[in-house]
Every structure is written in structure tokens, then in C-alpha cells.
Amino acid sequence: MRFLLAPDKFRSSLSAAEACAAMEAGIRLALPDAQITALPMADGGEGTAELLTLATQGSWHTTPVHNPLFKLTEAGFGLSPDGQTAFIDSAAAAGLALLATPERNTTIATTHGLGQLIQQAITSGARTIVLGLGGTATTDGGTGLAAALGWQFLDAAGQSFIPTGGTLTKIAQLVPPAAPLPVRFRVACDVQNPLYGPTGAAVMFAPQKGATPAQVGQLDVGLKHLDHVVQQQLGLSHVAMPGAGAAGGLGYGLITFLGATLEPGVDVVLDAVAFDQHVANIDLILTGEGKLDQQTAQGKLIAGICRRAERAGVPVVALCGTLTLTPQEIRELGLLAAFSVLNRPQQLKEAVLTAAGDLMGATFNVVRLLTNHASLRL
Incomplete structure (x- = not known):
């Protein structure tokens, strides 16, 4: 049998x-x-990348990246045996578990290290990224990740900076990378929340990441401003797309800046194995x-x-x-x-x-x- x-x-x-x-x-x-x-x-949450690597008999790789507070840490990703597919957890570089409780402040946390991790996977030869959302310490709308992958965010004085949740309102201009990334994204996402508003990323999830009521309001305004700039300059509007508010707006950032698709976590996992x-x-x-x-x-x-x-x-x-x-x-x-x-x-x-x-x-x-x-x- x-x-x-x-x-x-x-x-x-x-x-x-x-x-x-x-x-x-x-x-x-x-x-x-x-x-x-x-x-x-696994269901697409934390630990999915390691299990997918194991299930496909792939290899595990680590690299130095920024943690949510821009401090260096080691994060890992898996590669399929043919090197074409990378398995990554968003929590590996942007995770809440990477920070001690007193350090948790989603207004200053970044997804920049996750972008660095993705870039290393691409440099290693991956042409498909299987990314599991969840467990992040961030509410930056995925801007930190985008900055690590070639997008520029300029303030009113024309100075480039890496936004965080607390500085999203300073974004005045977006500068896309010279060429799109040579990679396809499959994003495992089981959260249906929009980017901002009463059921958005800030209101629903930022308190779990240490945000005070005042900071929740600040973050929600920042996410709304980010979408306003995107609509004005890129002509895109993904704010209400189910999953846009996942992982502190990371879902929105992946769709908007990287052309990713969000899929039910179970289907991504079952296909990957x-x-x-x-x-x-x-x-x-x-x-x-x-x-x-x-x-x-x-x-x-x-x-x-x-x-x-x-x-x-x-x-x-x-x-x-x-x-x-x-x-x-x-x-x-x-x-x-x-x-x-x-x-x-x-x-x-x-x-x-x-x-x-x-x-x-x-x-x-x-x-x-x-x-x-x-x-x-x-």
C-alpha cells in the first residue's frame, strides 16, 4: 500500500x-x-521557506541583510535543485520575532532587508520567487523592499531616502528602476485586508507590532499618502485589492512595485512541492x-x-x-x-x-x- x-x-x-x-x-x-x-x-506562514526547500530537496543559503531596524543580521532562503526557484519568508528579514519587545516600533521598521534577501536570491540565479507573507514588524507599504530592489523615493527637496511607516508622508516622487527585475513572484497570502482604512494594515495589525493608538493613525495616514502618490505618478490603484494590507502593506508594495500576484497560501505551497x-x-x-x-x-x-x-x-x-x-x-x-x-x-x-x-x-x-x-x- x-x-x-x-x-x-x-x-x-x-x-x-x-x-x-x-x-x-x-x-x-x-x-x-x-x-x-x-x-x-506548511500553510504559507513562517517556516514555509525551509519546509519547501526540504520538500523539493533544495539547498539553503544565508546572507547578511538589514533587520527591521536597519541592523545587520543573517537571513536565509532556499533554492530549488535547478536553482530557478527561491523560497523566502518575509519574516526572515522583516520579522517581528527578530526584535526584542522593547525594540518593536513599526513606525521606524523597514522591509529593506527583505528586498536585500530577494536580490541575493536573484543574483544566485532564481527566476521565480515563492514568498510567504506574515509575521512582519513593519508597516511601510513595502517601500523598504522596493528601495532595495531599485526604486527611489524622493522627498520634497528631491533627496532619495528609504521610507518607513512613519515617513511615508514625506514621499513626493517615485523613480522606477531602469529595468524590471528578471523574476516572477508568487506570493502566499491568506489576508484579505485592504491597504488602509478601518480594516487596513495599520488599524488591524500595527497594534500587534507595538504601535500606540496615535501611531496607528499616523501609519494609516502614511499608507493613504503612499497610495495617493502611486495613483498620481504611476496611474495604479491597488489599495482595495484583497491582501494589499497584508504584512503591513507589503502585499500592496509587492503588487505595485514588483508586479507580483497574491495567491492563497495553500495553493502556492502545494504547487511548489x-x-x-x-x-x-x-x-x-x-x-x-x-x-x-x-x-x-x-x-x-x-x-x-x-x-x-x-x-x-x-x-x-x-x-x-x-x-x-x-x-x-x-x-x-x-x-x-x-x-x-x-x-x-x-x-x-x-x-x-x-x-x-x-x-x-x-x-x-x-x-x-x-x-x-x-x-x-x-
């Missing part, structure tokens, strides 16, 4: 790769001769995550796996820590079945420590049931 293992991480307990290992161990106990393909997955090719000739897909709930059903990773598996005619079983979906919701999601791996009352701390063993045991039971009796075999 041929299995494809495609779990997401079990947050705070197992990485996606560790979940694959536990599942494989359970399968081997039930069916020693099984053919198993392990494909650790050639999921449709892996699922060919598979008998059963085992997937999972820490919590299987309404968010899962509303288009997250497992929902995407189920859609593609249905097209290929392959059943999917999900294993998780917490299961809150009803039987009807499980069926509507496209799963053959879903099970919690928890097998006894326990505190969260214990559940985290025993997650690998519990996942292995649940996998054993599923595979044993589906393969050991002829009337039940898939």
Missing part, C-alpha cells in the same frame, strides 16, 4: 517533519512493507495539524489537500490534537475521517511531551483498520 504523508506542524509540539516521522513509525508497525512518501507541509505529482498512484493521504477546526474548513492547508486529493480520487485521513469539527463538517471538508490523537485526559504540558507517541499510535490504528481486513481495504 502506498501512503503520502502531508501534515502541517502540530503547534508547540511537533514540526511537520517530526509529524511525518511519527506517522511513518505508526505505518511501519501496522504495515512493514508499505511504500511511504513523506512531504512535510509538486503535490499533484506526488499524489499520483497513492492509496491514502495522511495529513494533520495541531487543531482541526473551523479555520481549517475555511481554506487552510488541509482543505487545499482535500480539494486536490478529490480530483485525484485519493482518500484523506486527518489526525490532530484538538478536533472540534462535526461529522457533517468533516465530510464537507472532503476527509474520509478525522481523529484526535489524544487517548486519555491530560494537561497541555503532557500532551505536548507525548505528541509523537500519540500520533504514532493513532496512525497505527488507522492503518491497521484500513488494511488488515479485506472488507475494509481501500
Whole structure:
């Protein structure tokens, strides 16, 4: 029997790769001769670049770049085996996690280092950039990234500068690079917010990045000014495009300055790992995550796996820590079945420590049931 293992991480307990290992161990106990393909997955958020690099058997590279406060740091990106595709997380160079809590100030934070990271990937030969949005410390509308990739932002005196969230209102003129970048962008984005306004980047996300109410207002005005200049000088208006407000307006900047397209994170990830090719000739897909709930059903990773598996005619079983979906919701999601791996009352701390063993045991039971009796075999 041929299995494809495609779990997401079990947050705070197992990485996606560790979940694959536990599942494989359970399968081997039930069916020693099984053919198993392990494909650790991610949903487009932080950590996606490393997993995509691993799944494609690519190589990992690091380079010095600016962190959100213009200080030097090391950031990494993955390259596919043919060197044509780079995998990058926006949080690698612009991430909130790169800053200590007292350092967090989104009015002065920049995406410049992310632009440097992209430039290094292009210099290394990449012609497609797969970029995961999320987890940034910035609200600069992607201007820092654009500045690192050849765009100039001039103030009223004609002086070039690198904008931050707090200085967006100083932009008086835009100067495009001499030539467009020789690269295509695929941006994994699950945020639908516009650039500014009541549901925009500043109001919805800047408080999480340390912004005070006054700074939120300042940032929102700055993003609105940025779009005004773009409309005047470039004749473009992407302000209301779903995802424009993602990652502090980075979505807007990628669309406006780099011609990127924003796509559902799960589709970008599944395409990048050639999921449709892996699922060919598979008998059963085992997937999972820490919590299987309404968010899962509303288009997250497992929902995407189920859609593609249905097209290929392959059943999917999900294993998780917490299961809150009803039987009807499980069926509507496209799963053959879903099970919690928890097998006894326990505190969260214990559940985290025993997650690998519990996942292995649940996998054993599923595979044993589906393969050991002829009337039940898939």
C-alpha cells in the first residue's frame, strides 16, 4: 500500500517533519512493507521557506541583510535543485520575532532587508520567487523592499531616502528602476485586508507590532499618502485589492512595485512541492495539524489537500490534537475521517511531551483498520 504523508506542524509540539516521522513509525508497525512518501507541509506562514526547500530537496543559503531596524543580521532562503526557484519568508528579514519587545516600533521598521534577501536570491540565479507573507514588524507599504530592489523615493527637496511607516508622508516622487527585475513572484497570502482604512494594515495589525493608538493613525495616514502618490505618478490603484494590507502593506508594495500576484497560501505551497505529482498512484493521504477546526474548513492547508486529493480520487485521513469539527463538517471538508490523537485526559504540558507517541499510535490504528481486513481495504 502506498501512503503520502502531508501534515502541517502540530503547534508547540511537533514540526511537520517530526509529524511525518511519527506517522511513518505508526505505518511501519501496522504495515512493514508499505511504500511511504513523506512531504512535510506548511500553510504559507513562517517556516514555509525551509519546509519547501526540504520538500523539493533544495539547498539553503544565508546572507547578511538589514533587520527591521536597519541592523545587520543573517537571513536565509532556499533554492530549488535547478536553482530557478527561491523560497523566502518575509519574516526572515522583516520579522517581528527578530526584535526584542522593547525594540518593536513599526513606525521606524523597514522591509529593506527583505528586498536585500530577494536580490541575493536573484543574483544566485532564481527566476521565480515563492514568498510567504506574515509575521512582519513593519508597516511601510513595502517601500523598504522596493528601495532595495531599485526604486527611489524622493522627498520634497528631491533627496532619495528609504521610507518607513512613519515617513511615508514625506514621499513626493517615485523613480522606477531602469529595468524590471528578471523574476516572477508568487506570493502566499491568506489576508484579505485592504491597504488602509478601518480594516487596513495599520488599524488591524500595527497594534500587534507595538504601535500606540496615535501611531496607528499616523501609519494609516502614511499608507493613504503612499497610495495617493502611486495613483498620481504611476496611474495604479491597488489599495482595495484583497491582501494589499497584508504584512503591513507589503502585499500592496509587492503588487505595485514588483508586479507580483497574491495567491492563497495553500495553493502556492502545494504547487511548489509538486503535490499533484506526488499524489499520483497513492492509496491514502495522511495529513494533520495541531487543531482541526473551523479555520481549517475555511481554506487552510488541509482543505487545499482535500480539494486536490478529490480530483485525484485519493482518500484523506486527518489526525490532530484538538478536533472540534462535526461529522457533517468533516465530510464537507472532503476527509474520509478525522481523529484526535489524544487517548486519555491530560494537561497541555503532557500532551505536548507525548505528541509523537500519540500520533504514532493513532496512525497505527488507522492503518491497521484500513488494511488488515479485506472488507475494509481501500
